[in-house]
Amino acid sequence: MKLSLLFLAVGFLLVLFQTTVFHLLPLGPIVPDLTLILCVYWGLNYPTVGAALGAFLLGYSVDVFSSPLLGLNAFAMSLVFLAVYLSSRCIWIHDSVLSAVVVFAAACVKALALLMASSLFLSSDGLWRGLLQYILLDALAATVLAPILFFFFRRGQHYVEAAAMPS
Amino acid sequence: MFAFARRNQVLLSSCLCVFLSLSILAAAANGRLRADPVGPLLLALMRPLQIGAHAVVLWVRDIADLSARLGGLASENRQLRERIQDLEAERNRLLEVEATNRRLAELLAFRSQLPSASLTASVIGSSASTWFRSLTLDKGSAHGVVRRMAVVSPAGVVGHVVAVTSRSAKVLLLTDPHSGVDVIVQRSRARGIVGGSLDNGPVMKYVKRSEDVEAGDRLITSGVDGIFPKGLLVGTVAKVRKKSFGLFQFVAVDLAVDPSNIEEVLLVPPQDAPHKEENQP
Numbered sequence: 001m002k003l004s005l006l007f008l009a010v011g012f013l014l015v016l017f018q019t020t021v022f023h024l025l026p027l028g029p030i031v032p033d034l035t036l037i038l039c040v041y042w043g044l045n046y047p048t049v050g051a052a053l054g055a056f057l058l059g060y061s062v063d064v065f066s067s068p069l070l071g072l073n074a075f076a077m078s079l080v081f082l083a084v085y086l087s088s089r090c091i092w093i094h095d096s097v098l099s100a101v102v103v104f105a106a107a108c109v110k111a112l113a114l115l116m117a118s119s120l121f122l123s124s125d126g127l128w129r130g131l132l133q134y135i136l137l138d139a140l141a142a143t144v145l146a147p148i149l150f151f152f153f154r155r156g157q158h159y160v161e162a163a164a165m166p167s
Numbered sequence: 168m169f170a171f172a173r174r175n176q177v178l179l180s181s182c183l184c185v186f187l188s189l190s191i192l193a194a195a196a197n198g199r200l201r202a203d204p205v206g207p208l209l210l211a212l213m214r215p216l217q218i219g220a221h222a223v224v225l226w227v228r229d230i231a232d233l234s235a236r237l238g239g240l241a242s243e244n245r246q247l248r249e250r251i252q253d254l255e256a257e258r259n260r261l262l263e264v265e266a267t268n269r270r271l272a273e274l275l276a277f278r279s280q281l282p283s284a285s286l287t288a289s290v291i292g293s294s295a296s297t298w299f300r301s302l303t304l305d306k307g308s309a310h311g312v313v314r315r316m317a318v319v320s321p322a323g324v325v326g327h328v329v330a331v332t333s334r335s336a337k338v339l340l341l342t343d344p345h346s347g348v349d350v351i352v353q354r355s356r357a358r359g360i361v362g363g364s365l366d367n368g369p370v371m372k373y374v375k376r377s378e379d380v381e382a383g384d385r386l387i388t389s390g391v392d393g394i395f396p397k398g399l400l401v402g403t404v405a406k407v408r409k410k411s412f413g414l415f416q417f418v419a420v421d422l423a424v425d426p427s428n429i430e431e432v433l434l435v436p437p438q439d440a441p442h443k444e445e446n447q448p
Contacts, residue, residue, distance in 0.1 A: 016213060018295040019303065020220035023427070024228060031297050049180045056184035057205075060191075064206040065213075065292065065337070066299040068329055068345045071192030073296065078184040085181060114298055121196035122345050134365045138297045 003160050004050030010156075011038050011058045019065050032141040033107065034149065035062060039077050040106045041153045043084025044093055055081035069121055076113035080106045096147040103146040107139035207332040210303075214335050217292045217303065233259060270431060277321040278433055281396065286311055286434040288336070293427075300343040300363060300426065302326070306434070307334040315394055317435040323400040323423030324348060324388060325432055336434075340426045341401070342369055349392040350401050355379040361386060361401050361420055369402065371418035380407050380418055393438050 014034040022031050035058045042051035059077030063070050084106055093099055115131075172179060194200040233255060278285050288310075292303035306312050308331050316328040318338045326340040339346050340363070347362040350371065357378035359371040374380055384404040390397025406419040 012213070015295055016216050016220055019213075019292040020217060020224050023293045024224050029297060029300070031295065033297070035295075047177050049176050052177055052180040052184050055181075056188060059188065060205060061209050062295045064209050064330075065303065066294045066296040066301050068299065068301075068339050068343065069192065070195040070200060070203060070206065071188045071190075074188035075185065075192055078181065078188050082178075082181040082185060085177060111298075117192060118345075121192055131365060134297060 001050065002164065003046070003157065004048060004054060006156075006160060007038070007042070007046070007051070007153075008054045008057065010153075011035060011054060012061060014038060015058065015061050015065065018062075027141070030137050030141055032145055033110070033138060034142075034145065035059075035077070036080065036107060036110055036142055037103055037146050037149045038153065039081050040084050040099070040103050040146070041150055043081050043106075044088050044099060044102065045154070046157065047085045047088060052078070052081055052085075072114060072117050072121075075117050076110045079113045080110050083109050096150060099150050100143045100146040104139050104143040107142045108135060111135040111138065206330070210332045210335050214291070214305075218305070221291050229259065229263075273321040274431055274433060277319075281319075281433065281435050284311070284436045286316075287431060288312070288434055289431050290429055291335070294340075298365075299345075300340040301329075302338040302340060302426065302429070304328075304336045304338060304432065304434075305334070307332045307336050309333045312336045312434055313436070315437040317395045317399075317437070318432050319395075319399055319435060320424050320429060320432050323402065324395060325424050325426060325429060327394050328434065338432075341422060341424075342426055347372075348395055348401060349389045350386045351389045352378075352380055352404070353385040353387050354381075355384070358389065359386075359418065368405075369420045369422055371404070371420050372415070374416050374418050376409060376414065376416050378416070380404055380416065382407055386420060390438065396435060396438060 018031050018034060039055045039058060042048075042055060055077045056074050059072075059074035060070070062073040062077075067073055084102060087093075087102070093102060111134075191200065236255060274287060278287070286306060288304040288306040290302050291305045294301045302318075302325075304312070304318075312328060312331050314328055314331055316336075318325040318327055324341060326338045326343070326346060328336050329339045330337040341348060341361065342363040344363045344365055347360045349358070350361050351358050355378065357374060357380050359374040359378075361369055361371050363369050371380075371386065382404050386401045386403065388395040388397055388399045388401060400423045402420045402422040404418055405421045406417075408417040408419075410417070
């Protein structure tokens with residue numbers, strides 16, 4: 001419970017970074033999706049009910065700040081968590097490089113989920129131009145950052161779990 | 168039954184979240200989502216953090232600019248460098264004050280041309296996603312901001328307000344692929360819709376092949392969408408391409424306002440129902 005709340009607080013901090021600090025970086029319109037990396041980490045290393053709710057809330061908070069329609073990112077993030085969780089039940093992934101590959105795949109799943117929801121609920125004729133390029137750039141940015149963030153998440157999780165254990 | 172639920176609680180809760188988000192999405196799309204208890208709370212909680220982080224970002228940017236400017240003076244002696252640093256810092260501060268003053272004076276002059284209920288607001292945050300282009304403003308319903316308010320600057324149209332809380336507002340930028348503003352070509356009066364796209368910037372859509380549009384033409388708001396007053400500059404035509412088939416021609420647009428550099432904006436009430444909008448987050 002404590003760890004779930006801590007992770008959620010980290011998630012909101014990442015949303016804050018995405019809305020402010022990352023616009024300082026010379027990345028053009030690309031905003032590295034740190035919340036997606038956290039969501040994948042939850043699916044792989046911390047698959048709990050709290051994490052499932054956390055993925056939903058993180059997506060919802062991105063919606064509150066960015067989306068033209070509430071629920072777009074909440075749907076995409078929940079779907080990503082579900083997909084990663086289901087994969088983690090079949091394949092044991094603990095290697096940093098493999099985790100980055102999972103993040104890349106998760107970014108593609110998120111993009112497809114956003115596209116699907118946008119096509120269903122919004123006028124999306126402006127969305128199709130240069131789509132593949134955007135999906136790839138977004139996914140690559142997340143993939144590059146994934147090993148670093150996974151390292152910090154893992155260290156943080158071990159630290160909190162060790163502190164919670166009775167001596 | 169309970170054993171099954173207990174064994175698959177993560178799977179069940181994930182599926183529940185997917186369905187919950189889909190139902191929120193469907194309700195929001197149909198306009199049935201009247202009250203959103205989490206969004207305003209989240210925005211209220213994040214507002215001071217955003218303002219703080221934004222200030223830090225500006226400070227870091229200033230420092231980066233300053234250090235870049237001082238890079239060429241490495242060969243100067245220490246005393247001169249300190250002196251130059253002091254002068255640069257002072258100059259930077261004064262320039263910033265002067266630039267702000269000029270911007271606000273322009274904004275004030277521009278505001279006098281708009282309806283009297285117009286408001287000024289500062290940008291405190293940008294989009295959190297690659298897929299959407301939006302801004303967060305420091306004014307909300309407590310200051311008189313309502314949904315569908317036009318967001319403009321002296322240079323031209325920026326976007327429109329899509330969500331409002333008591334102390335902040337979310338603006339959907341013209342560069343967003345889901346955005347659109349009804350425009351006319353100032354020279355030939357040809358009509359179209361300017362909206363964003365993900366790759367090659369904003370485009371003017373639905374322009375018939377027979378319409379007279381040329382590169383360099385100025386695009387202004389038509390006023391028929393009920394959001395933007397008529398005659399505001401949206402941008403200029405960058406490129407026109409007619410394929411050998413199809414009903415419409417392709418028109419690329421250079422927007423008059425670069426949303427990434429904007430700091431203050433003016434909010435103009437919607438033209439169709441000026442004071443009847445409900446403040447819906």
